[in-house]
Amino acid sequence: MGLSWQDIHADALRRIQSREWQPGALIPNEEELAKDLGCARATVNRALRALAEEGWLERRRKAGTRVALSPKRRAQMAIPVIRQEIEALGKTFSHRLIDRVTTLMPAFQSDALGLPAGTSAHHVRSLYLADNLAFAYEDRWVNLIAVPGIETCPLDQISPNEWLVQNAPFSRGTLEYSAVAATDEEARHLGCTLGVPVMVLERQTFGPDAPVTAMRLTFAPGHHLKLVI
Amino acid sequence: MGLSWQDIHADALRRIQSREWQPGALIPNEEELAKDLGCARATVNRALRALAEEGWLERRRKAGTRVALSPKRRAQMAIPVIRQEIEALGKTFSHRLIDRVTTLMPAFQSDALGLPAGTSAHHVRSLYLADNLAFAYEDRWVNLIAVPGIETCPLDQISPNEWLVQNAPFSRGTLEYSAVAATDEEARHLGCTLGVPVMVLERQTFGPDAPVTAMRLTFAPGHHLKLVI
């Protein structure tokens, strides 16, 4: 067979990284590259499309393909399924249910999820442990409409994180990390000092029809968020 | 014309999200779907390949295509080019060079970049501002071998971030965020209190042949890292 699109991809990437194709410069069009390299235009298209998705190239019909000026490369991160995160560290995962109750959501939470003020939801607080040491403290609100089973599921046996992954519909969500001083409650559960800097992950997820859950996850001090380019 | 691959993609995603195709279940093969939906197999392939890249499906030759059990969805983040980050907030970007000097790297830095102990590098410290308020403090080491021009470039006119994006080769890198207490120096430059929780981004980049740069970027208090799913 002829060249694979991966071959074309590698060759083009080499030319970009070696600056044979300068940032901002127009590269030959697909037809020409296909002729030069000895493959079909569809193969070149596949390779260049991949490079564009990776952020190396910018493509526009009629305008042609340019090497990206500022490589808007994207970092990717696996969305944390906490068990996997802990097991990837070679540690034993466990979790502890602190409490669960169905009650009125505070206004800022119902607002954030786009639910009417005064909506009831299931409020779950739990602790995730790695080798029996506190790893993260979770404060979560779950919409009863979107996930009716939540009130009766055995959250002492399966973590809210995992139960929801398996049982809740999901279509989109938001993720936001910040650095804050540990609150009194967070410090107590995480076994650290009040005011110590900790990473907080705030996450909301929405199903196809309704908001599903809002979560605040506070990591124990020293947590690192690694991203892969 | 027939259906587009986006149509097939949307239809399949709907079936996954509605659990018509259950997590873990095998879905019909490409040929069958093509026949049912009235399009070419290549079109189905394009759609299912996209869904697999997005983490909804798992595909294996001969074994077929399954709905992912734990949707290992990935969050993506644009790698921060600080000017763009600030301008996206509707603020004016500027930067201030604090100092620059070519000197021996501390051992932990040369180790981290895989350079021999006692290597010289260009050490640059600078401040990025949004609407003339401190946004982030940068402490950076640049490998003179990989980027010889660094010593003579006008870092008071163009920020190290931007100069390197335009002038340094790049092939891969690491990114790591953490929450720490602001050091004395960081607090002084960022105009905050010693010990306040701040986000720190540590980043290393490597070119095709040699390490390029190691950077520690300390954001002003209150910085949020948003990721998109």
Place this chain on the structure above:
DNA sequence: AATTATTTGTGCGTATGTATC
């Protein structure tokens, strides 16, 4: 403002490659 030419985007049918059950 409308038209044209160019370039990428994509669908189709076919053929073959390749991993893996």
Place this chain on the structure above:
DNA sequence: GGATACATACGCACAAATAAT
């Protein structure tokens, strides 16, 4: 080894976007 399902190369045609006129 054989059968199966995905992976993908090819050549063609046409669609869509848009720069240039």
